Amino acid sequence: MLETIFGKGDEELIKIALTHPSYTKENNFSDLENYERLEFFGDSVLKLFTSKLLYETYPESPEGELSKIRSILVSDAILAKVAVKIGLDKLIILGHSEEKQGGRKRESNIACSLEAILGAYYLSGKRDEIENFIRDYILIYAEDIDKHFEKYNAKDILQQYTQGVDKTRPEYNTVSVKGPAHKPIFVVEVVWNEEILAEAEGKSKKEAEQNAAFKACENLGVI
Numbered sequence: 001m002l003e004t005i006f007g008k009g010d011e012e013l014i015k016i017a018l019t020h021p022s023y024t025k026e027n028n029f030s031d032l033e034n035y036e037r038l039e040f041f042g043d044s045v046l047k048l049f050t051s052k053l054l055y056e057t058y059p060e061s062p063e064g065e066l067s068k069i070r071s072i073l074v075s076d077a078i079l080a081k082v083a084v085k086i087g088l089d090k091l092i093i094l095g096h097s098e099e100k101q102g103g104r105k106r107e108s109n110i111a112c113s114l115e116a117i118l119g120a121y122y123l124s125g126k127r128d129e130i131e132n133f134i135r136d137y138i139l140i141y142a143e144d145i146d147k148h149f150e151k152y153n154a155k156d157i158l159q160q161y162t163q164g165v166d167k168t169r170p171e172y173n174t175v176s177v178k179g180p181a182h183k184p185i186f187v188v189e190v191v192w193n194e195e196i197l198a199e200a201e202g203k204s205k206k207e208a209e210q211n212a213a214f215k216a217c218e219n220l221g222v223i
Contacts, residue, residue: 009124017116022095042119079111
């Protein structure tokens with residue numbers, strides 16, 4: 001799938017981009033052999049091309065609006081969705097312990113590997129392919145984010161509200177995990193001042209927390 005999207009890249013760089021730090025640690029390999037450096041670089045590649053495309057797509061939008069949309073587009077939640085869509089989660093090379101602890105489904109792992117892949121293909125000279133990929137797979141969320149920003153940013157909105165009231169932050173507790181191990185559904189509650197504000201489900205803890213925060217904001221009249 002990667003070669004179909006990006007074409008043929010530097011095989012060594014791509015292997016590094018798919019290697020999680022847990023693997024190099026367990027096997028006593030150098031840290032230079034995992035994706036952390038490429039992730040660092042790929043993060044900038046992602047933001048550069050996303051910024052360019054947003055600038056072109058929304059010629060009337062001010063900088064603040066573009067920044068808000070970009071912050072969600074490059075978030076772990078969106079990147080993980082995209083990575084799963086192209087099958088990247090199945091290609092990540094994990095250490096045994098990280099694999100056993102469900103690391104293959106962890107949003108942060110999947111998102112970091114996608115950023116590293118973008119870095120690897122950029123260094124392989126695939127600039128046009130990267131821009132097309134971001135347009136076709138990531139920018140497609142921009143319109144919905146623009147229209148329903150509160151839905152995507154509910155945790156920050158709720159925290160700003162609670163801190164404005166009494167300088168405290170809401171807490172998120174996992175109530176239960178339902179469904180089969182390969183396709184879990186997380187149930188999370190959000191608590192503030194010992195009161196349960198809302199409860200919601202999600203395919204990951206982060207998604208469930210965001211959904212619970214959105215419900216809480218609605219219940220409090222913040223949104």
